[in-house]
Amino acid sequence: MTSSFFVISLLLLSLSSAVFSDDSSFQKLPIPGQRSGPEAFAFDTTGKAFFTGVSGGKILKYTADKGFEDFAQITKISNTAWCNGIVGTALAGKCGRPAGIAFNPKTGDLYVADAPLGLHVIPPAGGLATKIADSVDGKPFKFLDGLDVDPTTSVVYFTSFSSKFTPSEVLIAVELKDASGKLFKYDPATKAVTVLMEGLSGAAGCAVSSDGSFVLVSEFIKSNIKRYWITGPKAGSMEDVTSSVSNPDNIKRIGSTGNFWVASVVNKIIVPTDPSAVKIDSSGKILQTIFLKDEFGNTLLSEANELDGKLYIGTLTGPFAGIMKL
Numbered sequence: 001m002t003s004s005f006f007v008i009s010l011l012l013l014s015l016s017s018a019v020f021s022d023d024s025s026f027q028k029l030p031i032p033g034q035r036s037g038p039e040a041f042a043f044d045t046t047g048k049a050f051f052t053g054v055s056g057g058k059i060l061k062y063t064a065d066k067g068f069e070d071f072a073q074i075t076k077i078s079n080t081a082w083c084n085g086i087v088g089t090a091l092a093g094k095c096g097r098p099a100g101i102a103f104n105p106k107t108g109d110l111y112v113a114d115a116p117l118g119l120h121v122i123p124p125a126g127g128l129a130t131k132i133a134d135s136v137d138g139k140p141f142k143f144l145d146g147l148d149v150d151p152t153t154s155v156v157y158f159t160s161f162s163s164k165f166t167p168s169e170v171l172i173a174v175e176l177k178d179a180s181g182k183l184f185k186y187d188p189a190t191k192a193v194t195v196l197m198e199g200l201s202g203a204a205g206c207a208v209s210s211d212g213s214f215v216l217v218s219e220f221i222k223s224n225i226k227r228y229w230i231t232g233p234k235a236g237s238m239e240d241v242t243s244s245v246s247n248p249d250n251i252k253r254i255g256s257t258g259n260f261w262v263a264s265v266v267n268k269i270i271v272p273t274d275p276s277a278v279k280i281d282s283s284g285k286i287l288q289t290i291f292l293k294d295e296f297g298n299t300l301l302s303e304a305n306e307l308d309g310k311l312y313i314g315t316l317t318g319p320f321a322g323i324m325k326l
Contacts, residue, residue: 025324026322026324026325028320028322029067029322030320031054031319031321032067034085035054035055036086036317036319037054037055037315037317038052038060038314038320039052039053039098039099039315040052040305042103044103045108049062050062050312052101053112053114054098055087056091056095056097057083057096058073058078059072059073059098059112059129072110072129073096073128074098075129077095078095082095087317096129098114098115099114099115099147100113100145100146100159100206101113102148104149104154104156104188105151108123109124110122110124111147111149111186112129113146114144115167116143117131117134118131118135119141119193132186132193136193137195141163142162142166143165143170143173145158145159145160145203145204146158146203146204146205146250146251147159148206148208148253150208151210151212155186155187155188156185156186156188157183157185157196157206159181159217160184161204162202163182173221174202174220174221177221177222178202179199179201179221180199180200181199181200181201181203182195182197183196183197183200196228197217197226200217201219203217203218203220204220205248205251205262205303206251207251207252207253209282210253210255212230213232214229214231215228216251218262220249221247223247225241225242225251225262225280225284226239226240227240241284242286244284245278245280246265246267247265247272248263248264248278249300249303250314258282259282259287260279260282261279261304261311262304263302263303263304263313264301265300265301271298271299272298272299272301275291275292275293276289276293277289277292277301277304278290292322295322295324299315299316299317299318301315302315302316306326309326310323310324310326311326
């Protein structure tokens, strides 16, 4: 929740409890360079490469022939030794910590919701990210998390987990049942950022429908998923979709099927448990649940993202990205 940033001690507990499966249908892709936490994924238009943000402010590109390569960085120091070996939110305010990411398929630009540093965009060739916004209506972003791009309009939708607490204060937000999260939209044509929804309880992920008619938003703290209508007779209104997915994190649409994958855990005080990938339809009905404790142990599963019969699975602090054949 993405995101969903836990303090370092909690993160280390999560990592120490990890159990890795020998299942032949599951592949581990270790994150290089003392980086960790492939939180979210974006696929280029060829479908042959995926991109993920990791600790220390880097965006990595993965291809089958070359493995992981540096693609972009959030700040000028993200490539330095200062930002290597970062766990959780340490130095995130200097190095950056990419959370939600998604391509604009029409331009090739990669949009990034960096948890402490705001909304950024990276050109198709990669390199240093450009900051688009770190506030709205004069109010600084505290803790950005999920992001998606409308495939029909190229409008960017993104969330803040909290408007009161920073990533390093996430445990406080969860304990107090904070409900200051928001859903925003950024229109590349007008360069304007607009608040669409407020009062969200840990707004972790968001996903636009394939026809651009609505966006789903997960509330991690409340274990709820809401819908915001973009078009049609309900445009501008919101509704609850389901409360059947425990502590939902990122939500990702599955092509044009009308279905979505949701990363889920059972949130506990000491460590998140029972990570799973949950497939739902647009009405919130659960279609499938894949339990992932054997592959990831008890840790914060942040995203499950499907492409070409494979599920790409990320965590907040884990040392590898997972790929599971469906």
